[in-house]
Amino acid sequence: MIAEAHTRLEMAQKQAVDAADRTASTSADVRYLKARLRALEARAQRYEALKDKLRVGSAEEKKRARTQLKKGRTFKQEIRAMVRMLLSCGCKQDRIGQVVREVAAAFGIQLDWVLSRRTVGRIALEGLVMARMQIGFELKQTQAFTMSSDSTGRRHQNYQSHHIHLKVPVGYDANSQVVFAESPTTRFVGVHLTTDHSTTTSHATWIRVYDDVMTTFNKSPLAKRTGTLDLRGICGRLRGMWGDHANNEKALSDSMRQTKYDLLLTELGEERMKMIEDDMGELEGRMQEWSAKKIADAGGIEKWNALPAAERAARDLATTAAMVQGLGVEELASMDEGERNLLTVWVWTGCCMHKDQNSFKGGNAAMTAHWKAIGAVGPIPLANKDNAAAVRKVLQPEKGDAPVTDEDIKKLEDIAFGGAKLMALAGAIFHNALDKRGQGDAHELFLEFALNEECVRRFPQTNNTRFGSHGEAAVELITHLDVYRCFMEVIRIRKVNQTYTNIEKNVNAGLHDNPTLTELAVLAIYHILITAPYM
Template identity: 30%
Template structure:
């Protein structure tokens, strides 16, 4: 019995254990199912919510597109990466969706620009233009202080802000005139203002931006030295004056409407008035301007029967603003209205170099020396060779042909680094020069020849230095080129370059150009562009201002004593031969010139010519730096707060990127490129992550869809602009042709001459009489004939009477 009870208790324990294990099994299975569900959920990237791609997926699509993945392949790239990580994606975007994501990124960039401009105290604008496939494109950037949008930084603290140059757009334009550029700026300001002001972000900030805010805060423009840029500056200065005048008038009118102005004026003592007159603020000065008060009182009592209230207020506002500006101290008024112009330093260097090269070309004739060999193109060379030396055709061919050092570097660039990579000897040149430089000089150099086929800053000075330094190697390379042909011999381009590299006057110019580069041009751009980091230099830095004031005199000192460039300076005396006082940037080029100098009898004259003319160029293009000039007129606050980029490289680079992008992606529009570039270069991804919420995302999606549906910023719009440009060009040519014909007609009539003799007039033919009528009309501006129509002068007798009457009138 005891054994049975014992077994029964054991059995009960086992059953309880089984029950417990079964419960644990069920719990484990439930946990496993839950874990599998969570794992599957974690392994699934849900790219949509309620049928709309999530902000995270849109951001991922933008980043992949920005990194170079084509819009067609973004979806497949996402799926491939997800498979590699063991993740499934519920839906991937199509090409059309990716391009929409891109455009949304650009629209976020517009909102960002509007917010930053509305919060900044001052800003500046820079722009540039180029022509691509016969269409003009304008690039725009703005510079101001703005937040960094770093996660751990308080962006509301303006002390954390830094100066940044923001990309705005590359857009097509009808032409590159100052007026068109100005209208483009106004359009951009309105577009940015609307994008930000209508956004939920602006409502949350409690701020808006108007198009006029752009010009209110614009205090400088940085661009090339072309006349169109100066014309645009005039338009912008006028716009700023109009806006600030209206602002001043509105402030005063608002103050008047409070009823405080009269009571405050009545309480002013003579001492208060004297103090107000000495005050620099416009408001106190307005309080003592009785002229404006009289106008104000009379305007308020004027009947509104003929003028509506809005028009009356606008006229009154303008008058008040004009009065405020008139009584304001001149220094304060000028500082408030001024837009400081700062020319691109790279263009200053290029323009001064042009002055020097022009002087080199003139030097040979002035000194009666044999000029460089003529390097005519194929057609002109044939005309010169086969024609009569005294014929007009030969003289025209010689006049239109060029010669000299710059021409030689252009020929070398066309042969060794052609803009079309299917032409020239690019690879042969690199292999030959790299091997020989290594064997002969132990120099590792696999670089290309200077890019003189395109417009590149300093390319001619670099090309000159390369040719003059390794002249024997280039002689050998040219001979190897011709020997390697099936039919040995030079073509016309090769023949011209070979002749130039053996011509003493041409080599003299190459040497002078090289010395200008190592002494002035290269150190100058090394200084204004900084240490090579991404940081852009401020043109208002004290050392850059002193540098620009120093350059003309420095060039003249070398022009007066060219020997100092041909002698080795002491290690502490480079300040006499290089602009920045540092050692030669290319000592081998200087050494090669010194060795070759004995064979170049006119080298010193060439050095003096290029440096003295460059000094004139530097004076011409550094007017803003002179003592008492625009930069000296800036207030201490403006000097400390303004950041003007020293070069216009950002726009040059943007336009170059546009052309490269268009070659690799022919279907991209300027608007699509701008949206992509704005997102990439302006830290827009940080801006979105830190400041934008669901309401902003919804607003951006709706606006981009609306713009897409409206046809704005499409290829069609660019085609319409191109058609408009062609019509404008046709009208311009038509007017030019009409003006030319008018000039020729006036010259012909001048040769015909005015006839006053009665008998001669009576013997004239109808054609001769008509010529006399034209002389009286077009040259002498006869008032009677000027009103006479051609249909009233049909017969010869009538023409005779008209001419005789005009003669009598002229005698009186």
């Protein structure tokens, strides 16, 4: 009985210990779960607070993004500058608002407005006003500048472009003196529609350009700080003109030089007039001299009195202007040579493209004539009776489809040979001005394969007006001579009858003719050493 009692006691003690262990474990679990619950509740509270904060912050940022683009009810200068940049990059005026909105959306900025076409146009006009103000300020500050222009026609409309070249102000030194850039800067001052290419029209257009700049600048705050700008001040700083070698461009340079000279004489004459105002004897003598000349030019006092009042007033003004000019001539003549040259200096420079073209043509003519002079075998002829019509279309396109006469054939045989003519014919094949003719795309694909390059330049367009195109073509043919010989063979075998056209036959023959290749090498060397660095 005692043993049985001990056994039951041990079992009861063991059950009590197990129950205590289970109770302790349950309490620990309860404490853990309570702590976990408190952590989750705190996280939920933080999440809700963060969500509210993000919601408020996002709204504020969106509002701030909208307000940063505008200042009051107008767009900020940064936006206006971006609009002008998009315009200069070729974006259409009525598409810029959409572009701005899409770009803003890509960066997470939602805009509820779009720049209208009219707003974009006004911003562009503001750019024009700012440009004229800037050019006026630079002309006011600079010590000297030159100008250049060129004219062209499109669809029976004449256009004239204008540029000025000057050292622009870049800041001020410690003494508040203007500091200029070390090298000149070219400023574009507009393209204007003109009625013709005459010197008179071009001169009047230039004066209108300067007048637009002066009008805008003189109404700006800059003019109040630096002083107004007038044509006399502009021409006083004008030192020369650049243009091509056309007669009207040279005449325009002479006309602008005369304008500069006339305004200089007027300025010097007015200064001299102020100097002699106190000397009544000299002033009276001058007035009597010019008054007598005025009456003499009219044919005497009776004819002078018979003139209408308006005519006499006009002649009085002309006489006064002539007297001032005369005083200016005397004042200019009294200066020393250095000071006089500084006021009257004028430099005219011609277009280097035309000079290089003339040099290239003259050198090529001398080279082709030298074969006979030294008694050597020259390049093969590239024109004959069978291909005269096709060759003439390339070398003499101005004759069109007119019938080819025996005289035309003889002239073509005399001129259609050598490296330059080979390049002209090659241009008609490898890069024709008309896309439907020639081997333009095939030439590009073949060179990409043969040269193992992803992108190759198209053959120089020698059958169109491109300065330096013949020299570039010579370099291209000599550099890749084997490739072009292979390409000519590919052109032939791709055809059903596997034959060349007349022009293709001549180009292929020229690529295998040593005298013709010699001329190509000479022209290529000239282009590399002279044309490329010069242009």
